[in-house]
Amino acid sequence: MHNLPAIEGNPMTKHVGSCLCGIVKFEVHGDFDSFYLCHCKYCQKDTGSAHAANLFSQSAKLTWLAGVDAVTSFTLPGTRHNKSFCRSCGSALPNALLTGLLVVPAGCLDTEVSVSPTAHIFTSSRAIWEGAIGNAAEFGGLPE
Template sequence: MSMVSALSASQWAMPTPAWAKPHRQIRNDEIVAMTESASGSCLCGTVRFEISGGFEKFFLCHCSLCRKGSGSAHAANLVLTTARLNWLSGQDCVRTYRVPESRHERNFCDQCGSALPGVHANGAFVVVPAGSVDSAIGIRPDAHICLASRAEWDADLQDVPGFAGLPG
């Protein structure tokens, strides 16, 4: 049985995380940011989307599932509870993989495998992989999360040399 399927929110119910619930009054200076939009796409360009509204949280997740799913030290995910996700093209190519017996799932393009946004917790919030956004994001990460699961090689990296392009 394939673990890749398009799941609807009604097929699984999860409690809404505390950070996704409204917790404070919105300030006037935040209204401008929330009315902005951002666009994104997959690597091959088949899937294109637009976010209407602002990004509320930006997490760098170091859990083993996010590391496996991203193939990197962490996943960089933007979280939205009041914005809207609009598919501009390729929605029929969006697939969802849900890790059995967990709340972890990821959306991806079935043509190129790129990570894509998804609606979670019965529509309570949208998770947008930061790397899938083509326009300016406008916020910095709020936190590194799940550091207890961090890869052993992912520490004290500020001393690793950096290059503007490929090394050599």
């Protein structure tokens, strides 16, 4: 096991997660303080979607269980925008920032998140097509 910098958290709350290809596995011990849906242009670019869905904690501890060598990070020069991901499959992964803030992409968790989104942020940058999402047809699987 390899620990990247993180602050000690509540050992009672545990979440597990992984990347798409399964090489990277991790645990988060502690509670999340907030759950933001970020609509900034940077998050749109690095998710390929309308927004990123990230959980934040100032007290939880991140423990890498497998594949830590496959974890890499990118910081957009001149910004605070940072993303950690699996170098094999590209899946977004947690990032323990040097400020002590742990950022966990909600979609990489294998356990359910009981926290509801706290807020939408950077809504002034929303994708133009996002407003039409509610009018789109819904399918339980791939449409035929």
